[in-house]
Amino acid sequence: MSVDAVSKLTSGAKRLPRRRELAPMKLDDLISRLSRDTSRPQPVSRAFLLALALGAVVSALLFTLALGLRPDAAEAFRMPQIAMKPVLGLLAGLGCIRPALTFARPGAAMRIGRSELPLALLPVAAALLFGLELQRLAAGERWSAFVGESLPVFLLAMPLLSLPFLAGAFIALRHGACTMPVLTGGIAGMLSGGFGVALYALFCTEDSALFFVPWYLAGIAAMAGAGAALGPAALRW
């Protein structure tokens, strides 16, 4: 028997029987102690929006230090296809805010409403952009457009830009009470991926939808996966 097991055994033997004896007393004590605490914690939504704003500040700082706005930003974002690049990310990020908040409340029923509209628009916009670009390009050009030239930069920078959002979302969600941590973590991950991509799109000069639609979506999905994987550990309470 290991030392650890012995210490557990003795400490447990000391602790638990006492609890059992005092259980009825302690329950009343507990209730009166709890009921005397009349402080009102702030709602999760407030903490969440604050945390996202903080995440945005940190991400923006990272962005300006490491990447910076694309040089031709003023003209480029007047073109619809290029303007849609950050919008894709924003759709994913904004659409996930209310679902994340809903799942931060135990037993809350998910109602699909207007605040989830961005999530419905995301695949439509993505398919439209991708389809139009596919038609525009000749068969020989498609592959090189899809692979692009800045993929390694994207794969490195996009998660880094998303992370402050993810950290903020997790910290705020811990203030709530997530009873479905995988799902909630996944939503938080998707949200962070969306905002991270939106920021990255301000730097990225690869303007073919064959590049940015699949890779941006893959980046968002990867962040969702990371969020779902981290959720059970990060969102425990």
Add this chain to the structure above:
Amino acid sequence: MIGPEKDPQQEGPSMTYQAATAEPEGGTAPTEVAVEPDATVPDGPAEPKIGRAEMPDNGDRTRLWQAWFAAARSGDQAAYARFLRDVVPVIRGIVRAKAGGLGGSSEEDIVQDVLLAIHDKRHTWRQDEPVQPWLYAITRYKVVDAFRRRGSHASVPIEDMADTLPAPEAADPTDGSDAMRVIGRLEPASAELVLAIVRQGASIRDLALRFGITEGAARVRLHRATKRLGQLRRTMIE
């Protein structure tokens, strides 16, 4: 800045309480739902407590909980204590049903964990939503959490369970060959049905064919048989 700190602009408890009685948020004034102190409660708590005799039915109780918890949010300590006391038996029931195997002291620990969780996470309940699903979700989560914690710390001192562990001679009769004794006590038709599944791995469809009944009827019979088995098993342990 994100944790549950007090809002700096927040008024003191007495202030919010007065505001609450002036214009109740939950639609029902806390005074309307206040239940008279029950004189028959022996250990006379400071706040009124509902005696078993006046335990309201489910609909009433839902409304009471809703009103109490809403009043508690506005600083009504008595209503909060009443709410917490009143939910304890319900929580204990759920915990017992889901974590009965963990033993008496663990059950009470989980009940207290749930109460603490209710308090810590009280801001995650919205006044326009029913309080019961919220409460049950928290309880379920804490029960699962207790199992998980127990699972990860596999070395539970056996002394703690001395009172709850069955004595060696009262072995579970469904273990091993003893299971046959329990099945043998079933009505012959039910026993045949159970054995067909256990020994021959028959499916519902097989049963329906063999007994010449519909699949639905086979399902019902199987359900009854398993229920009866559970009863038998319990009575045979005792």
